[in-house]
Amino acid sequence: MSAFALKGNICFSQGKNKISVHEQSYLICENGVCAGIFKELPEGFLHIPVRDAGDSLIIPGLSDIHLHAPQYSFRGMGMDLELLDWLNTITFPEEAKYADLDYARKAYSIFTEDLKKSPTTRACIFGTLHVESTELLMDFLEETGLKTFVGKVxxxxNGPDILQEKNAEESAKATLHWLSDTSEKYLNTKPILTPRFTPSCTDELMKKLAEIQQEYHLPVQSHLSENMGEISWVQELCPKTAFYGEAYDQFGLFGGKGCPTIMAHCVHSPEAEIELMKKRGVYVAHCPQSNTNLSSGIAPVREYLDRGLHVGLGTDIAGGHSLSMLRAITDAIQVSKLRWRLTDDSLKALTFEEAFYLATMGGGEFFGKVGSFLDGYEFDAVILDDSFYRHPQPLSVRERLERLVYLSDDRCIKGKYVSGRKLF
Incomplete structure (x- = not known):
């Protein structure tokens, strides 16, 4: 038996509406999974190693289910632009630089080091269309110990000459090359099919990706109904589809068949699209900071939760400017309040409990039994020390957790575990 325990103030979701708090308790890890929370160590565990975190908070690791690794280098830039102009002016020229492996090595080393230090333990990540630099990204991520899905775009x-594959055949060929190179190479880093979005992929390419998906049984990540201009463009490109989601679904790239799909944003999804997402089991990656920065709008996350869709959070670097999933929790709550107050008062704002759930269990579900300390869940944990925050009044553990999330100061991160493995 391989077992150890963390001791501290343990906080985790038991569902969408409840954060369970266990003050000064022991959280036991056995063979990489959670094996219970106890005030005193049970007899069978009396001699296991214990890391005493003192008065710190211990929470499940956070899952970021949508971000772009090559965009980390220009986060916080070009934020006055809307999506399509931002892509053409800022994003595509920057991503083209990753044809140079030396540049990719510098940029990805910074990104992966910072991601390891963040509260994120699992992530779904876009690379670029370049095979070699995407493999380099996967190498770096494997070294961090984080659990990730990475996509060669x-x-x-509809891309610039410096960032577009010659045709569908060449794109599919490069994808197969990438999959062959990385097959069984990694323990923690897995491939995910990544058509950038419908405007960037011809029907022929979508068909080829569907064939690859069926052969390799891969998950899919892409973008959906983010921006009104983007949606109109998709209608022009795919006149035979009734809504954006059908542009993926017609090729079998919209969930189902044992190949889960993440669609980022879903800000302006019509009723038929929402129904299809629910039917296919599509995961919605809610990216509140990016949706604000690029003036895309506010996704109706309350409706998605109430209707039983799978929903998690994404930082969407570099549409979003902060890599911190603590900040993503705060942003999700704040934009939902604005939507409730200014747009649709029938959709109540997200509570802190619900947003915390999205960042832990909600997004973690994409990876399996992840994002909680319930028995049998994979042991992903983050130790948060808030002792440097001065305050005159006594605070409960629940109050400290809420304050810590809203302040979103990653200096508090003092320890991190993924599937029972200590990262620091």
Whole structure:
């Protein structure tokens, strides 16, 4: 038996509406999974190693289910632009630089070091269309010990000359090359099919990606109904589809068949699209900071939760400017309040409990039994020390957790575990 325990103030979601708090208790890890929370160590565990975190808080690791690694280098830039102008002016020229492996090595080393230090333990990540630099990103991520899905981006139309694959055949060939190179190479880093979004992928390429998905049984990540201009463009490109989601679904790239799909944003999804997402089991990656920065809008996350859709949070670097998933929790609550007050008072704002759930269990579900300390869940944990925050009044553990999330200061991160493995 391989077992150890963390001792401290333990906080975790037991569902969408409840954060369970266990003050000064022991959280036991046995063979990489959670094996219970106790005030005193049970007899069978009396001699296991214990890391005493003192008065610190211990929470499940956070899952970031949508971000772009090559964009980390220009986060916080070009934020006055809307999506399509931002892509053409800032994003595509920057991503083209990753054809140079030396540049990719510098940029990805910074990104992966910072991601390891963040509260994120699992992530779904876009690379670029370049095979070699995407493999380099996967190498770096494997070294961090984080659990990630990484995608080599596909795009064979509507890109600049410096960032577009020649045709569908070449794009599919490069994807197969990438999959062959990385097959069984990593323990923690897995491939995910990544058509950038419908405007970047011809029908022929989508068909080829669907064939690859069926052969390799891969999950899919892409973008959906983020921006009104983007949605109108998709209608022009796919006149035979009734809504954006059908542009993926017609090729079998919209969930179902044992191949889960993440669609980022879903800000302006119509009723038929929402129903299809629910039917196919699509995961919605809610990216509140990016949706604000690029003036895309506010996704109706309350409706998605109430209707039983799978929902998690994404930082969406670099549409979002902060890599901190603590900040993503805060942003999700704040934009939902604005939507409730200014747009639709029938959709109540998210509570702190619900947003914390999205960042832990909600997004963690994409990876399996992840994002909680319930028995049998994988042991992903983050130790948060808030002792440097001065305050005159006594605070409960629940109050300290809420304050810590809203202040979103990653200096508090003092320890991190993924599947029972200590990262620091």
């Amino acid at each position: 596909n795009m064979d139309r």
